[in-house]
Amino acid sequence: MKGLKQLEFLEKFYAGDIGLRHGLVGYRDGDISGLLENVVYLELRTRGYTVHVGKIDDLKIDFIAERQGERLYIQLAYLLPDVRTIDR
Numbered sequence: 001m002k003g004l005k006q007l008e009f010l011e012k013f014y015a016g017d018i019g020l021r022h023g024l025v026g027y028r029d030g031d032i033s034g035l036l037e038n039v040v041y042l043e044l045r046t047r048g049y050t051v052h053v054g055k056i057d058d059l060k061i062d063f064i065a066e067r068q069g070e071r072l073y074i075q076l077a078y079l080l081p082d083v084r085t086i087d088r
Contacts, residue, residue: 014041
């Protein structure tokens with residue numbers, strides 16, 4: 001992360017089972033980004049990471065994953081149509 005700005009943790013909820021999510025709220029074919037985010041969250045938790053969602057100012061960080069002193073910053077994107085998003 002660049003600079004010395006304060007990281008703010010946010011709260012989000014993820015489904016433990018994608019099939020149950022589809023059963024409760026219905027399948028939404030336009031929500032591929034949300035499904036991708038859910039799958040990555042579950043995989044990080046399976047691998048033993050503590051997972052947070054955060055932001056600095058208006059810039060959202062999809063995941064901050066921590067395990068045994070290791071910290072990963074993960075930004076997910078199904079598509080990257082904007083160079084500014086890539087640079088961020």
